[in-house]
Amino acid sequence: MLPPKIANKPYHHGDLHNALIAAGLALLNEGGAAALDLRKVARQAGVSHGAPYRHFADKQALLAAIAEEGFEQLVARLQIALEEAPNSFFDQLLSTAQAYVRFAIEKPALMREMFSGVTIERMTYPTLYSTSKTALNLIIELIQRGQEQENLIPGDPINLTLVAWSQIHGLAMLLVEKQLPHIADDPAAIDQLIRFCIQTLYNGLAQK
Amino acid sequence: MLPPKIANKPYHHGDLHNALIAAGLALLNEGGAAALDLRKVARQAGVSHGAPYRHFADKQALLAAIAEEGFEQLVARLQIALEEAPNSFFDQLLSTAQAYVRFAIEKPALMREMFSGVTIERMTYPTLYSTSKTALNLIIELIQRGQEQENLIPGDPINLTLVAWSQIHGLAMLLVEKQLPHIADDPAAIDQLIRFCIQTLYNGLAQK
DNA sequence: CAGGTAAGATTACACTGTAAACATTTTAAC
DNA sequence: GTTAAAATGTTTACAGTGTAATCTTACCTG
Numbered sequence: 001m002l003p004p005k006i007a008n009k010p011y012h013h014g015d016l017h018n019a020l021i022a023a024g025l026a027l028l029n030e031g032g033a034a035a036l037d038l039r040k041v042a043r044q045a046g047v048s049h050g051a052p053y054r055h056f057a058d059k060q061a062l063l064a065a066i067a068e069e070g071f072e073q074l075v076a077r078l079q080i081a082l083e084e085a086p087n088s089f090f091d092q093l094l095s096t097a098q099a100y101v102r103f104a105i106e107k108p109a110l111m112r113e114m115f116s117g118v119t120i121e122r123m124t125y126p127t128l129y130s131t132s133k134t135a136l137n138l139i140i141e142l143i144q145r146g147q148e149q150e151n152l153i154p155g156d157p158i159n160l161t162l163v164a165w166s167q168i169h170g171l172a173m174l175l176v177e178k179q180l181p182h183i184a185d186d187p188a189a190i191d192q193l194i195r196f197c198i199q200t201l202y203n204g205l206a207q208k
Numbered sequence: 209m210l211p212p213k214i215a216n217k218p219y220h221h222g223d224l225h226n227a228l229i230a231a232g233l234a235l236l237n238e239g240g241a242a243a244l245d246l247r248k249v250a251r252q253a254g255v256s257h258g259a260p261y262r263h264f265a266d267k268q269a270l271l272a273a274i275a276e277e278g279f280e281q282l283v284a285r286l287q288i289a290l291e292e293a294p295n296s297f298f299d300q301l302l303s304t305a306q307a308y309v310r311f312a313i314e315k316p317a318l319m320r321e322m323f324s325g326v327t328i329e330r331m332t333y334p335t336l337y338s339t340s341k342t343a344l345n346l347i348i349e350l351i352q353r354g355q356e357q358e359n360l361i362p363g364d365p366i367n368l369t370l371v372a373w374s375q376i377h378g379l380a381m382l383l384v385e386k387q388l389p390h391i392a393d394d395p396a397a398i399d400q401l402i403r404f405c406i407q408t409l410y411n412g413l414a415q416k
Numbered sequence: 417c418a419g420g421t422a423a424g425a426t427t428a429c430a431c432t433g434t435a436a437a438c439a440t441t442t443t444a445a446c
Numbered sequence: 447g448t449t450a451a452a453a454t455g456t457t458t459a460c461a462g463t464g465t466a467a468t469c470t471t472a473c474c475t476g
Binding site: 115116117122123132159162163165166167168169170171172173174176177178179180181193196197199200201202203204205208 | 323324325330331340367370371373374375376377378379380381382384385386387388389401404405407408409410411412413416
Binding site: 037038039049050053058059 | 431432433434435
């Protein structure tokens with residue numbers, strides 16, 4: 001008759017810390033940033049509105065944890081995209097870009113929070129910073145392989161990476177922010193645009 | 209002894225509509241989006257907190273007006289950049305990109321609001337939409353000239369424009385959101401990165 | 417100059433984030 | 447095991463915030 005006690009979950013709630021992150025993530029994906037208020041998160045997790053403050057200093061700290069979870073999801077997507085892609089640099093670049101943009105379209109509010117450096121001071125949340133860097137490192141390594149195995153121009157791979165990242169991040173965010181209404185509801189057109197971006201990028205980074 | 213009556217300014221305040229936009233813009237540039245609350249805007253304009261509702265349906269409407277003003281400022285910058293640049297396509301592209309990124313760095317919170325399609329439904333604010341399109345048209349025309357006068361690849365100029373826009377918008381937003389901390393405080397490094405992005409873009413869009 | 421209308425001021429209310437005080441459960445020391 | 451301490455959760459309280467409703471004032475038109 002006792003509530004089923006799950007192993008390794010301490011204290012009253014079980015694992016309120018993660019439950020709050022999960023609830024916040026759900027609210028964010030459903031109703032956007034406006035729908036994410038602390039009291040609703042607490043209600044959804046089945047605790048009073050004061051309880052979250054035992055696990056997060058303030059709302060920003062919860063947002064940072066949610067953003068970190070977002071980066072973990074993004075990294076997972078990028079890794080799958082890399083594994084599934086054929087072993088050519090161009091295909092891996094394209095596959096990664098597709099995963100990045102599709103993730104952004106799928107979870108626009110989360111994407112927005114993840115990259116809202118204005119509201120979330122990254123240095124205040126070191127684990128968020130390092131997790132986001134994991135995503136960047138994936139691209140750096142990809143570019144490095146491209147420099148070694150293909151005819152990419154030489155130079156600091158970080159610079160090449162920033163160009164590539166800017167290209168694909170720009171496309172992703174323009175879609176997230178609904179700046180491209182003419183193709184917003186046309187997955188095929190979006191795919192064509194991703195392809196065109198990556199083709200242009202590849203051409204531009206290739207040695208002549 | 210009467211307050212100085214300014215010509216063409218109706219009713220009590222003078223021009224509260226524009227005063228509110230100006231005050232909001234100032235708060236946004238100083239303290240970021242978090243600092244922009246309606247009551248503070250009203251206080252700064254010297255009216256009660258109920259007054260703004262005679263000019264804007266709600267906070268979003270004011271934000272839309274501020275964003276529109278932002279696009280007007282951006283368009284002005286882009287036009288100056290185009291006029292000042294030498295008459296070569298590459299230089300004009302570079303100059304435009306520099307103006308875009310510098311504007312973003314200078315007024316990050318405004319830039320954020322301008323492109324926050326999630327919070328501001330563009331179709332609800334037609335003048336905002338058309339003003340933002342003016343900025344885009346500048347780039348489309350630039351690309352078209354590049355296709356006519358230089359060796360850019362053929363095809364729908366809109367597609368080329370979206371690639372170029374994504375590239376430079378991505379760079380601008382990564383800087384705005386403080387995702388590139390290593391170069392955030394180094395204008396020379398930023399300038400180098402802009403140049404590298406545009407060089408890569410130009411290479412990629414050029415006919416081989 | 418009288419009524420109507422536009423602009424602004426007051427008041428009121430629901431909803432947030434968050435701090436403080438209180439209560440309860442778990443953990444740990446003896 | 448009993449008990450003190452720490453961790454967790456609840457309640458209460460308060461200051462902002464957006465916004466609706468009502469009241470007041472200034473302007474404008476006949």
